[in-house]
Amino acid sequence: MKRLWLAGVAFVISGGSSLCAPRADAETIDPTFDYHSYANVDQFRVRHLELDLRVDLKDKTIAGVVALELQRLDPQATQLVLDTKDLMILGVSQKATDVLGATANAHAIWVSRPFHLQKPDPILGSALVIELTPSKKGTDVIRIDYETLPASAALQWLTPKQTARHKAFLYTQSEPIGARTWIPLQDTPQVRATYKAKVHTDWDVRAVMSAENDPKARRGGDYTFVMPQPVPSYLIALAVGDLEFQETGPRTGVYAEKSMLKAAAKEFADTESMIQANEKTFGPYRWSRYDVLVMPPSFPVGGMENPRLSFITPTIIAGDKSLVSVIAHELAHSWAGNLVGNATWRDLWLNEGFTDYMESRIMTAVYGEQRASMEAVLGLNSLRADLAKLKPADQILAIDLRGRDPDEVFSEVPYEKGRLFLNYLDVKFGRERFDAFLRGYFDHFAFKSITTEQFLAYLQENLLDRFPGIVTRDQVNAWVFDSGLPADAVLPVTTMFQPVDEARAGWLAGKLPPKKFGMDWIAQQWLYFLNNMPATLLPAQLADLDKAFAFSKTPNAEIAHSWFKLVIANNYQPGFPRLEEYLNTVGRRKLIAPLYEALLNTAAGAQVAKRVFAEARLGYHPETIKAIEAIVDPQERTSE
Numbered sequence: 001m002k003r004l005w006l007a008g009v010a011f012v013i014s015g016g017s018s019l020c021a022p023r024a025d026a027e028t029i030d031p032t033f034d035y036h037s038y039a040n041v042d043q044f045r046v047r048h049l050e051l052d053l054r055v056d057l058k059d060k061t062i063a064g065v066v067a068l069e070l071q072r073l074d075p076q077a078t079q080l081v082l083d084t085k086d087l088m089i090l091g092v093s094q095k096a097t098d099v100l101g102a103t104a105n106a107h108a109i110w111v112s113r114p115f116h117l118q119k120p121d122p123i124l125g126s127a128l129v130i131e132l133t134p135s136k137k138g139t140d141v142i143r144i145d146y147e148t149l150p151a152s153a154a155l156q157w158l159t160p161k162q163t164a165r166h167k168a169f170l171y172t173q174s175e176p177i178g179a180r181t182w183i184p185l186q187d188t189p190q191v192r193a194t195y196k197a198k199v200h201t202d203w204d205v206r207a208v209m210s211a212e213n214d215p216k217a218r219r220g221g222d223y224t225f226v227m228p229q230p231v232p233s234y235l236i237a238l239a240v241g242d243l244e245f246q247e248t249g250p251r252t253g254v255y256a257e258k259s260m261l262k263a264a265a266k267e268f269a270d271t272e273s274m275i276q277a278n279e280k281t282f283g284p285y286r287w288s289r290y291d292v293l294v295m296p297p298s299f300p301v302g303g304m305e306n307p308r309l310s311f312i313t314p315t316i317i318a319g320d321k322s323l324v325s326v327i328a329h330e331l332a333h334s335w336a337g338n339l340v341g342n343a344t345w346r347d348l349w350l351n352e353g354f355t356d357y358m359e360s361r362i363m364t365a366v367y368g369e370q371r372a373s374m375e376a377v378l379g380l381n382s383l384r385a386d387l388a389k390l391k392p393a394d395q396i397l398a399i400d401l402r403g404r405d406p407d408e409v410f411s412e413v414p415y416e417k418g419r420l421f422l423n424y425l426d427v428k429f430g431r432e433r434f435d436a437f438l439r440g441y442f443d444h445f446a447f448k449s450i451t452t453e454q455f456l457a458y459l460q461e462n463l464l465d466r467f468p469g470i471v472t473r474d475q476v477n478a479w480v481f482d483s484g485l486p487a488d489a490v491l492p493v494t495t496m497f498q499p500v501d502e503a504r505a506g507w508l509a510g511k512l513p514p515k516k517f518g519m520d521w522i523a524q525q526w527l528y529f530l531n532n533m534p535a536t537l538l539p540a541q542l543a544d545l546d547k548a549f550a551f552s553k554t555p556n557a558e559i560a561h562s563w564f565k566l567v568i569a570n571n572y573q574p575g576f577p578r579l580e581e582y583l584n585t586v587g588r589r590k591l592i593a594p595l596y597e598a599l600l601n602t603a604a605g606a607q608v609a610k611r612v613f614a615e616a617r618l619g620y621h622p623e624t625i626k627a628i629e630a631i632v633d634p635q636e637r638t639s640e
């Protein structure tokens with residue numbers, strides 16, 4: 001088998017002399033090196049951050065002060081290199097007690113330090129280089145005064161018109177490398193730090209963070225947060241808006257704008273059962289509370305596992321809990337990712353594959369085997385669709401992202417292929433042994449970030465070697481380092497789609513009227529029904545379906561998405577008004593980008609796409625706008 005990866009190859013960072021595009025030219029990957037950060041983590045490591053953030057919703061800026069408490073690994077180091085992107089650095093200073101070597105005192109004196117920003121890289125931003133003197137002291141405290149710019153990619157500022165309650169809203173989306181656009185820091189998942197934050201904003205809005213939130217905190221413009229567990233930078237998150245809180249259990253609750261609060265609390269009522277299901281198998285939930293923040297419709301992803309407070313798209317509120325697997329997923333990240341996480345973005349599958357596997361286990365425990373099996377098969381189908389489009393090198397779990405935007409790792413491969421790998425180990429070794437292994441893994445690496453190679457070494461010792469003769473290292477390597485799916489993969493199956501296939505075939509043949517099927521189907525079956533329609537349908541057939549099942553009025557955003565794909569593919573005009581409304585009210589990239597792509601297949605559709613996008617973009621996230629622009633206006637993009 002062909003391997004590009006050589007474990008243990010040592011590279012030495014060159015003291016900051018060639019900081020742009022860090023080491024992208026080396027021939028072999030160093031698995032321990034984060035190619036998407038400038039930070040000199042072998043000389044300094046941030047252990048704690050103190051943030052003071054002034055959030056101006058009108059001017060759309062954050063004026064920030066961050067104090068980084070650093071562990072100094074190299075007494076001779078004279079430069080601290082941090083990640084920034086689109087930040088204005090106003091000043092850098094060092095706590096004087098460290099400079100003078102005197103004992104700490106309560107009233108610290110700050111001494112300014114020379115610094116400069118390196119030439120920006122379009123993906124990675126600018127390295128912030130701070131000059132320091134050598135020191136034998138093991139710690140340094142560096143303070144940076146800064147301001148964000150409108151271009152800060154992790155920040156989305158919504159005008160009052162773009163929210164449900166007509167008050168401005170701000171939220172952050174830091175994964176993978178957005179944290180550096182609102183905080184200068186070591187923006188690499190290798191580094192974990194605790195944090196405290198003070199947030200100042202308008203008196204009539206509420207701020208929440210991926211930290212201890214007090215649901216009873218009174219509004220008034222000033223908020224304080226503590227995150228006592230060490231987290232990587234991509235899990236630092238903030239939202240400010242007209243948020244209300246409703247409890248859903250002893251340690252769970254929902255934050256949302258008032259108009260969505262009740263529906264959200266009802267939809268997510270099973271969150272405590274989900275936590276308990278996971279705790280039973282994988283060990284305690286270690287983050288105290290688990291709350292959910294329902295985002296404005298522009299939120300570009302399904303959910304973001306910000307610790308203690310998952311950010312969740314409103315598109316999963318369907319009224320019947322049919323899409324709450326997203327909650328199971330984000331919750332599972334409290335173990336996979338947030339507790340034991342990827343060291344670099346090449347290792348993302350350690351977060352997402354484990355999480356998808358655990359999501360499936362939660363869904364089975366809370367909603368039963370049948371529903372979980374359907375979701376697993378739907379997941380496999382979207383993996384197959386992705387594999388058909390991806391080049392072989394990008395079908396690999398431990399993907400090579402050197403010189404690329406780490407956003408490109410987010411295909412179905414780390415998720416669904418990762419899940420299938422764990423599923424394979426589960427089946428081969430048996431549930432009891434595999435559960436014990438996973439529980440031990442979470443304990444062993446708790447609050448650490450690890451590489452693919454560290455996981456493989458742990459797997460070798462604690463599963464492969466402990467129960468020899470079941471799975472070989474070559475079989476494991478095929479999963480992690482080869483493209484496609486191994487021939488002996490254990491694929492999910494379900495009996496629940498068989499009646500759906502039969503009904504679809506009968507209806508297509510004109511032998512089965514819509515009244516005769518679907519009465520007891522659940523959302524996953526409807527998705528499967530629509531997703532597997534032939535490419536061409538007659539207008540009368542679509543009218544027949546819509547009349548019987550009211551797809552164009554469905555409150556389920558996923559089913560609507562599948563329906564609109566048929567509407568577009570067949571240019572079914574009666575479906576277009578609702579389609580336009582959908583594109584104007586949903587901002588989740590996964591749901592809208594494929595619809596724009598489909599529209600672009602015909603000249604008439606392209607007209608519609610351009611017209612709708614011109615209006616709808618006001619409600620989209622900047623990253624979503626970029627993605628859709630590339631679809632509707634590809635020339636514009638190449639001329640950039």
Ligand SMILES: [Zn+2]
Binds near residue numbers: 329355
């Ligand atoms: Zn995830």
